[in-house]
Amino acid sequence: MNARPLMRLRLTTAATEEIGLTPHGRLSIFPITGGSFEGERLRGIVLGGADWVTAAADGTFELDLRLTLATDDGALIHMTFTGVRDDTNRYFRTLPRFETAAPKYAFLNRLLAVGTGEAHRDGPVHTIEEIL
Protein backbone atom coordinates (compact mmCIF):
# COMPACT_ATOMS: atom_id res chain seq x y z
CA MET A 1 0.00 0.00 0.00
CA ASN A 2 1.24 3.46 -0.85
CA ALA A 3 0.69 6.52 1.26
CA ARG A 4 1.80 10.14 1.34
CA PRO A 5 2.06 12.60 4.24
CA LEU A 6 -1.10 14.56 4.96
CA MET A 7 -0.36 16.37 8.22
CA ARG A 8 1.22 16.29 11.61
CA LEU A 9 -1.41 17.05 14.24
CA ARG A 10 -0.48 18.20 17.76
CA LEU A 11 -3.20 18.20 20.39
CA THR A 12 -3.38 19.78 23.80
CA THR A 13 -5.69 18.14 26.31
CA ALA A 14 -7.38 19.12 29.55
CA ALA A 15 -8.01 17.02 32.66
CA THR A 16 -9.51 13.63 31.83
CA GLU A 17 -13.16 13.02 32.62
CA GLU A 18 -13.39 9.52 34.08
CA ILE A 19 -16.82 8.10 33.31
CA GLY A 20 -15.81 4.75 34.81
CA LEU A 21 -16.81 1.19 34.10
CA THR A 22 -19.53 0.97 31.46
CA PRO A 23 -20.90 -2.13 29.71
CA HIS A 24 -18.16 -1.73 27.05
CA GLY A 25 -15.22 -1.13 29.39
CA ARG A 26 -13.70 1.74 31.33
CA LEU A 27 -14.55 4.97 29.56
CA SER A 28 -12.37 8.09 29.84
CA ILE A 29 -12.96 11.30 27.93
CA PHE A 30 -9.94 13.38 27.01
CA PRO A 31 -11.10 16.93 26.21
CA ILE A 32 -9.02 18.56 23.48
CA THR A 33 -8.47 22.23 24.19
CA GLY A 34 -6.46 23.15 21.12
CA GLY A 35 -3.46 22.34 19.02
CA SER A 36 -2.16 22.74 15.53
CA PHE A 37 -1.73 20.83 12.30
CA GLU A 38 0.65 21.23 9.44
CA GLY A 39 1.17 19.53 6.11
CA GLU A 40 2.13 20.40 2.57
CA ARG A 41 -1.48 21.03 1.55
CA LEU A 42 -3.04 22.41 4.73
CA ARG A 43 -2.18 23.96 8.06
CA GLY A 44 -3.99 25.63 10.90
CA ILE A 45 -5.22 25.25 14.43
CA VAL A 46 -7.44 22.89 16.39
CA LEU A 47 -10.58 24.53 17.74
CA GLY A 48 -11.43 21.73 20.14
CA GLY A 49 -13.04 18.37 20.54
CA ALA A 50 -12.46 15.24 22.57
CA ASP A 51 -11.32 11.65 22.41
CA TRP A 52 -13.59 9.01 23.92
CA VAL A 53 -11.28 6.25 25.11
CA THR A 54 -12.57 2.85 26.20
CA ALA A 55 -10.22 0.47 27.98
CA ALA A 56 -10.88 -3.12 27.00
CA ALA A 57 -10.50 -6.00 29.45
CA ASP A 58 -7.21 -7.02 27.81
CA GLY A 59 -5.57 -3.66 28.53
CA THR A 60 -5.89 -2.10 25.09
CA PHE A 61 -7.70 1.14 24.37
CA GLU A 62 -10.26 1.87 21.68
CA LEU A 63 -10.18 5.50 20.57
CA ASP A 64 -13.08 7.54 19.20
CA LEU A 65 -12.11 11.14 18.50
CA ARG A 66 -13.99 14.12 17.14
CA LEU A 67 -12.59 17.58 16.67
CA THR A 68 -12.75 20.69 14.51
CA LEU A 69 -9.82 22.00 12.54
CA ALA A 70 -9.57 25.60 11.27
CA THR A 71 -7.19 26.17 8.37
CA ASP A 72 -5.03 29.29 8.18
CA ASP A 73 -7.28 30.54 5.35
CA GLY A 74 -10.48 30.17 7.33
CA ALA A 75 -11.96 26.78 6.32
CA LEU A 76 -13.47 24.53 8.97
CA ILE A 77 -12.86 20.79 8.80
CA HIS A 78 -14.70 18.19 10.84
CA MET A 79 -12.31 15.37 11.74
CA THR A 80 -13.00 12.04 13.38
CA PHE A 81 -10.97 8.94 14.00
CA THR A 82 -11.28 5.54 15.54
CA GLY A 83 -8.13 3.81 16.59
CA VAL A 84 -6.25 1.47 18.86
CA ARG A 85 -3.67 2.16 21.54
CA ASP A 86 -1.87 -0.83 22.97
CA ASP A 87 0.91 0.39 25.25
CA THR A 88 2.27 -3.13 25.83
CA ASN A 89 3.04 -3.49 22.15
CA ARG A 90 3.70 0.22 21.54
CA TYR A 91 0.92 0.23 18.97
CA PHE A 92 -0.98 3.52 18.52
CA ARG A 93 -2.72 3.64 15.16
CA THR A 94 -5.77 5.54 13.96
CA LEU A 95 -8.08 5.85 10.95
CA PRO A 96 -8.84 9.56 10.47
CA ARG A 97 -11.71 10.83 8.33
CA PHE A 98 -12.50 14.36 7.29
CA GLU A 99 -15.55 16.34 6.21
CA THR A 100 -15.48 19.84 4.87
CA ALA A 101 -17.65 22.16 2.78
CA ALA A 102 -14.68 24.24 1.58
CA PRO A 103 -14.03 23.52 -2.13
CA LYS A 104 -10.28 23.97 -1.68
CA TYR A 105 -10.17 21.14 0.83
CA ALA A 106 -12.80 18.88 -0.80
CA PHE A 107 -10.04 16.36 -1.51
CA LEU A 108 -10.24 15.49 2.20
CA ASN A 109 -13.81 14.23 1.70
CA ARG A 110 -12.54 11.67 -0.81
CA LEU A 111 -9.63 10.06 0.96
CA LEU A 112 -8.95 7.47 3.62
CA ALA A 113 -6.04 8.02 5.97
CA VAL A 114 -4.02 6.30 8.66
CA GLY A 115 -2.33 7.88 11.65
CA THR A 116 0.49 6.96 13.96
CA GLY A 117 0.17 8.44 17.43
CA GLU A 118 2.82 9.31 19.97
CA ALA A 119 2.04 10.19 23.57
CA HIS A 120 3.84 13.33 24.71
CA ARG A 121 3.69 15.04 28.08
CA ASP A 122 1.76 18.02 26.70
CA GLY A 123 -0.59 15.91 24.53
CA PRO A 124 -0.59 13.43 21.70
CA VAL A 125 1.01 13.99 18.31
CA HIS A 126 -0.47 12.21 15.28
CA THR A 127 1.38 11.73 12.02
CA ILE A 128 -1.34 11.28 9.41
CA GLU A 129 -0.85 9.85 5.94
CA GLU A 130 -3.27 9.69 3.03
CA ILE A 131 -3.80 6.19 1.64
CA LEU A 132 -3.10 6.40 -2.08
Place this chain on the structure above:
Amino acid sequence: MNTRLLMTLRVTVTTPQSIGAVPHGTRRTVPIAGGDFEGPRLRGSVLPGGSADWLLLRADGVLELDLRATLRTDDGALISMRSFGLRHGPPDVIEALARGEAVDPTAYYFRTTPRFETAHPAYAFLNHLIAVASGDRRAEGPIYTIHELL
Protein backbone atom coordinates in the same frame (compact mmCIF):
# COMPACT_ATOMS: atom_id res chain seq x y z
CA MET B 1 3.35 3.59 6.54
CA ASN B 2 4.67 0.08 7.22
CA THR B 3 2.30 -2.73 6.46
CA ARG B 4 2.28 -6.47 5.92
CA LEU B 5 -0.15 -8.63 4.05
CA LEU B 6 -3.00 -9.89 6.20
CA MET B 7 -5.17 -11.58 3.61
CA THR B 8 -6.73 -11.51 0.20
CA LEU B 9 -10.50 -11.60 0.54
CA ARG B 10 -12.78 -12.50 -2.35
CA VAL B 11 -16.50 -12.07 -1.93
CA THR B 12 -19.25 -13.05 -4.32
CA VAL B 13 -22.31 -10.82 -4.42
CA THR B 14 -25.94 -11.42 -5.34
CA THR B 15 -28.65 -9.11 -6.67
CA PRO B 16 -28.35 -5.63 -5.14
CA GLN B 17 -31.29 -4.14 -3.30
CA SER B 18 -31.77 -0.56 -4.49
CA ILE B 19 -33.17 1.40 -1.57
CA GLY B 20 -33.03 4.60 -3.59
CA ALA B 21 -32.79 8.27 -2.64
CA VAL B 22 -32.36 8.75 1.11
CA PRO B 23 -31.45 11.94 2.99
CA HIS B 24 -27.67 11.35 2.67
CA GLY B 25 -27.52 10.07 -0.90
CA THR B 26 -28.58 7.03 -2.91
CA ARG B 27 -28.54 3.82 -0.94
CA ARG B 28 -28.00 0.30 -2.25
CA THR B 29 -27.45 -2.91 -0.30
CA VAL B 30 -25.42 -5.69 -1.85
CA PRO B 31 -25.86 -9.08 -0.16
CA ILE B 32 -22.79 -11.29 -0.03
CA ALA B 33 -23.41 -14.90 -1.06
CA GLY B 34 -20.03 -16.23 0.04
CA GLY B 35 -16.36 -16.06 -0.68
CA ASP B 36 -12.99 -16.99 0.69
CA PHE B 37 -9.92 -15.41 2.27
CA GLU B 38 -6.32 -16.44 2.44
CA GLY B 39 -3.22 -15.01 4.07
CA PRO B 40 -0.04 -16.12 5.79
CA ARG B 41 -1.76 -16.42 9.18
CA LEU B 42 -5.38 -17.28 8.38
CA ARG B 43 -7.59 -18.67 5.68
CA GLY B 44 -11.18 -19.78 5.33
CA SER B 45 -14.54 -18.86 3.87
CA VAL B 46 -17.11 -16.07 4.04
CA LEU B 47 -20.48 -16.97 5.56
CA PRO B 48 -23.47 -15.61 3.66
CA GLY B 49 -25.88 -15.09 6.58
CA GLY B 50 -24.88 -11.74 8.01
CA SER B 51 -22.67 -10.50 5.23
CA ALA B 52 -23.44 -7.60 2.94
CA ASP B 53 -22.13 -4.24 1.81
CA TRP B 54 -24.28 -1.22 2.53
CA LEU B 55 -23.51 1.40 -0.12
CA LEU B 56 -24.28 5.08 -0.12
CA LEU B 57 -23.64 7.18 -3.21
CA ARG B 58 -23.04 10.71 -1.97
CA ALA B 59 -23.97 13.92 -3.75
CA ASP B 60 -20.27 14.53 -4.54
CA GLY B 61 -20.09 11.28 -6.51
CA VAL B 62 -18.15 9.36 -3.85
CA LEU B 63 -19.48 5.92 -2.98
CA GLU B 64 -19.29 5.10 0.72
CA LEU B 65 -19.01 1.41 1.54
CA ASP B 66 -20.00 -0.15 4.83
CA LEU B 67 -19.25 -3.84 4.59
CA ARG B 68 -19.98 -6.35 7.31
CA ALA B 69 -19.02 -9.97 6.89
CA THR B 70 -18.63 -13.09 8.99
CA LEU B 71 -15.49 -15.07 8.25
CA ARG B 72 -14.95 -18.70 9.25
CA THR B 73 -11.37 -19.93 9.40
CA ASP B 74 -10.38 -23.39 8.21
CA ASP B 75 -10.00 -24.41 11.88
CA GLY B 76 -13.51 -23.28 12.83
CA ALA B 77 -13.08 -19.80 14.35
CA LEU B 78 -15.67 -17.15 13.56
CA ILE B 79 -14.47 -13.61 12.87
CA SER B 80 -16.72 -10.60 12.49
CA MET B 81 -15.37 -8.05 10.04
CA ARG B 82 -16.56 -4.49 9.45
CA SER B 83 -15.05 -2.25 6.91
CA PHE B 84 -15.69 1.33 5.95
CA GLY B 85 -14.49 2.38 2.53
CA LEU B 86 -14.62 4.86 -0.32
CA ARG B 87 -14.83 4.32 -4.04
CA HIS B 88 -14.63 6.99 -6.73
CA GLY B 89 -13.03 7.67 -10.07
CA PRO B 90 -13.45 9.27 -13.48
CA PRO B 91 -17.08 9.04 -14.74
CA ASP B 92 -16.24 6.73 -17.69
CA VAL B 93 -14.45 4.31 -15.35
CA ILE B 94 -17.31 4.28 -12.85
CA GLU B 95 -19.79 3.71 -15.73
CA ALA B 96 -17.70 0.76 -16.99
CA LEU B 97 -17.74 -0.72 -13.46
CA ALA B 98 -21.52 -0.29 -13.33
CA ARG B 99 -21.81 -2.22 -16.59
CA GLY B 100 -19.85 -5.07 -14.99
CA GLU B 101 -16.83 -4.66 -17.22
CA ALA B 102 -13.32 -5.61 -16.16
CA VAL B 103 -11.50 -2.42 -15.19
CA ASP B 104 -7.90 -1.93 -14.12
CA PRO B 105 -8.18 -1.31 -10.34
CA THR B 106 -5.52 1.41 -10.51
CA ALA B 107 -7.94 3.47 -12.65
CA TYR B 108 -10.12 4.33 -9.64
CA TYR B 109 -9.85 4.82 -5.86
CA PHE B 110 -11.25 1.88 -3.90
CA ARG B 111 -9.87 1.73 -0.38
CA THR B 112 -11.31 0.36 2.83
CA THR B 113 -10.33 0.14 6.49
CA PRO B 114 -11.32 -3.25 7.95
CA ARG B 115 -11.63 -3.98 11.67
CA PHE B 116 -12.06 -7.45 13.12
CA GLU B 117 -13.60 -9.00 16.21
CA THR B 118 -13.17 -12.57 17.36
CA ALA B 119 -13.47 -14.57 20.58
CA HIS B 120 -11.06 -17.24 19.37
CA PRO B 121 -7.67 -17.05 21.18
CA ALA B 122 -5.69 -18.12 18.10
CA TYR B 123 -6.95 -15.06 16.23
CA ALA B 124 -7.08 -12.55 19.11
CA PHE B 125 -4.36 -10.53 17.35
CA LEU B 126 -7.05 -9.40 14.93
CA ASN B 127 -9.00 -7.59 17.66
CA HIS B 128 -6.45 -4.82 18.01
CA LEU B 129 -5.01 -4.23 14.63
CA ILE B 130 -5.72 -1.47 12.18
CA ALA B 131 -5.79 -2.52 8.56
CA VAL B 132 -6.13 -0.91 5.15
CA ALA B 133 -7.31 -2.56 1.98
CA SER B 134 -7.33 -1.86 -1.71
CA GLY B 135 -10.25 -3.19 -3.68
CA ASP B 136 -10.64 -4.56 -7.16
CA ARG B 137 -14.28 -4.49 -8.19
CA ARG B 138 -15.21 -7.45 -10.39
CA ALA B 139 -18.64 -8.30 -11.78
CA GLU B 140 -18.93 -11.32 -9.46
CA GLY B 141 -17.83 -9.34 -6.41
CA PRO B 142 -14.85 -7.40 -5.11
CA ILE B 143 -11.40 -8.68 -4.26
CA TYR B 144 -9.77 -6.95 -1.29
CA THR B 145 -6.05 -7.05 -0.60
CA ILE B 146 -5.87 -6.34 3.12
CA HIS B 147 -2.72 -5.15 4.84
CA GLU B 148 -2.14 -4.88 8.56
CA LEU B 149 -0.77 -1.52 9.67
CA LEU B 150 2.43 -2.24 11.62
